[in-house]
Amino acid sequence: MSSREQIIAEMKQRVYEANLELPQYGLVKLTWGNVSEINRKLGVIVIKPSGVKYEKMTADQMVVTDLVGNPLEANSMNPSSDLPTHVVLYQSFEQIKAIVHTHSTNSVMWAQAGRDLPAYGTTHADAFYGKIPCTRQLTETEVKEAYEKNTGHVIVETFQERKLKASEIPGVLVYGHGPFTWGETPAKAVENSLILDEICLMAKENEQINPAIHEIPQYLLDKHYYRKHGAHAYYGQG
Amino acid sequence: MSSREQIIAEMKQRVYEANLELPQYGLVKLTWGNVSEINRKLGVIVIKPSGVKYEKMTADQMVVTDLVGNPLEANSMNPSSDLPTHVVLYQSFEQIKAIVHTHSTNSVMWAQAGRDLPAYGTTHADAFYGKIPCTRQLTETEVKEAYEKNTGHVIVETFQERKLKASEIPGVLVYGHGPFTWGETPAKAVENSLILDEICLMAKENEQINPAIHEIPQYLLDKHYYRKHGAHAYYGQG
Amino acid sequence: MSSREQIIAEMKQRVYEANLELPQYGLVKLTWGNVSEINRKLGVIVIKPSGVKYEKMTADQMVVTDLVGNPLEANSMNPSSDLPTHVVLYQSFEQIKAIVHTHSTNSVMWAQAGRDLPAYGTTHADAFYGKIPCTRQLTETEVKEAYEKNTGHVIVETFQERKLKASEIPGVLVYGHGPFTWGETPAKAVENSLILDEICLMAKENEQINPAIHEIPQYLLDKHYYRKHGAHAYYGQG
Amino acid sequence: MSSREQIIAEMKQRVYEANLELPQYGLVKLTWGNVSEINRKLGVIVIKPSGVKYEKMTADQMVVTDLVGNPLEANSMNPSSDLPTHVVLYQSFEQIKAIVHTHSTNSVMWAQAGRDLPAYGTTHADAFYGKIPCTRQLTETEVKEAYEKNTGHVIVETFQERKLKASEIPGVLVYGHGPFTWGETPAKAVENSLILDEICLMAKENEQINPAIHEIPQYLLDKHYYRKHGAHAYYGQG
16 A cells, blocks of 8 residues: 555544544434544545445545545545535634534534533533634525535634634534534544533533523633643643 | 235334334333334235334234224234324325334423424424424314324324425424324334434423524525435435 | 242242343432332232342342331341331232332432422323322421331322322322332332333423423323223223 | 552552443543542552543553652553642541542533532432532632642632531532542442432422422431431431
């Protein structure tokens, strides 16, 4: 195998394993959900094929495309229909290397409610440096013209308008739809998807326990986020 | 085996497997729930036997009846007591080929609450083209005279009065009771039952997260439903 | 083995298996919960030993007592500390043959809330003929003098004052504590415990979905209860 | 093996097994959570290493430190970053021998809501003798100077100001963060963590079922707590 072939085979394996983690973690039902990984130098994206059942999926079926989403391998399956969203995110968020989309129950609850997820505790702060934004609703024109692509654009717009860094807030809620998360590896992006779902669940419940709840103070957010991320990180979880 | 015997054997196998999926997906407890399939040309319905435990059930025990619910095989077990409801639905909804009834937790919550399920997000729109109706309460006479059959009639009445198509809204909530779903195959009808339960859960929760929530716009409902159904479908889930 | 020994061995096996179903059904955590069976003719009660872990329990460890709760076998383990409650229920509710006590999550929620469980749907009506009562709070004297025994007495008092039949309402919520259910066999009593927990969950949620919810009409309660119980029963579940 | 080596090997095994129980009981996701045990005579604490996945962990990897948290074994892994919190608790609560920290869903909900957990039922009273306190928020200085250590101090302050005994209330909610529990053994501390999570879940729900709910009376709290703890205990659970 050439070096390029070897790298792609390893990407397929990582993307495959990360896809399998989604039902294992209870983050997807049926065939909902998809994971991709990008290698910008090599000019390839590897993503889950469309509509394949998790229990029958093989690493070899993962679809290889160029950086704008055109399949590169003969006889490959169709890539996930959400690929255009992934492509836009990879183009705009240059530091991310893997993306996950799910319809996980608690994240979708917040996406459908159309609210940003407040940072109510340190579980949130360990992985996300502040509120997780919910995008605006797509317009009729955006939906009709290029729905999946414009889903990517509305995410990027949200981060730009609010001056958020994709490296610090590795996830988003798309209004009326569901979550996208990302990370440096497929496994890390799945982990962020799991954390997002968990903090969505807890946030909903603690607003009921205490309707007067407010977000944790900035200094606690700083402490938890930076003891795990960046140059001065020292916390290994647990 | 004759062709007819072969077709019925295959129906039994599909109905059997779909019934087993109900406890696997967490949609039924104990012996609650039943699945059937119809073959109108052959003049047969195949349905789960009554009161048999899922872990002891065999494909061979599935009950074969004619199109009005009379058992056709000697020594067969009793068909599910809900068969008369299935019969009425098959007679009125000519395009459906399989029906599922469960007491799945979240769907029953809405049925007991007596509310239509609003289309709050794209998970809903991927499978159901709009609100999922909740029937009116059966009258005392309807309950006393022919309860199971009239459960079918009140479902049909609901779809007729609201001008809904069973092919576009493959499920219903029966007031105070629970859900029925349908589809082109037993597996597809079970899948719709799973999706209905999931969107019932999410709808309840997102009304709490945002009491001012409203349904997604028609153009987003159109996009998600039609990218997966009909002549221009292109989305393979995931 | 004598006939008496044989009968007791079979009781032990049934009580053992029913106890094991409690954690399997998610109705108990740790060592919480206990099941007993009575044979009035033989003058014996068989009950779970106290404080034994489910995964290490054997059928042989089930404790045999007389009808007032005195152990009958040499070297037997201690019976469940809740035995005096069981004894009082067996004395007052002559038609019941098995009792289950759990701290199952949803039933305890209602017991702690101190409310009767309304009959909001047919899942309830299939097993319980009307509201499931919550007892009053025990007085300080009742708690201090004979707590477990008086827990039985307050259950009996509740049924007598409200003119309820234990055969028709096979369960109760003890205020601030949790559920007791019963039935004709240990397995049936466990099943009632499972159903009670499920309808407690659904009732809580559908009050949130529709705060104006009311109980199902008497004729629907009658239909569902009597198609499964009594001389004219015809419904085999499913 | 010397006696000291033998004792430490046994501590490692107990701490290892208790750590594994956390994901088994659904109390932790990913690598969140940690368990420790102290032997004051021997002058050692054994705690989970930092950032190791549960499925790959071995008993041998448990980290041995002195009573102020300095690792004692050459080439050992890094101790859990929460060790300074454990150290402070061991110094102030002299009767406790094991500590558990998790981010379990329901306990975190209450911690983020910033409320004490009321004693709404006997499941609570069986393990905790009264309200479970939620600490105040740490100040900016406390967080910046010695966050993990000051997390311990704010717990101790909470118990001192409210005149609570760590032996009677074997757990606490740290504001905006999550639960710590303790006990006489690692297994017992995990058990208290499980119970705390369960009663947090039930308390939230029964406040919704009955917003006018109040705590159980003191005499019922006394009965349930003391029939299981102290010189006159007689209740073996179940």
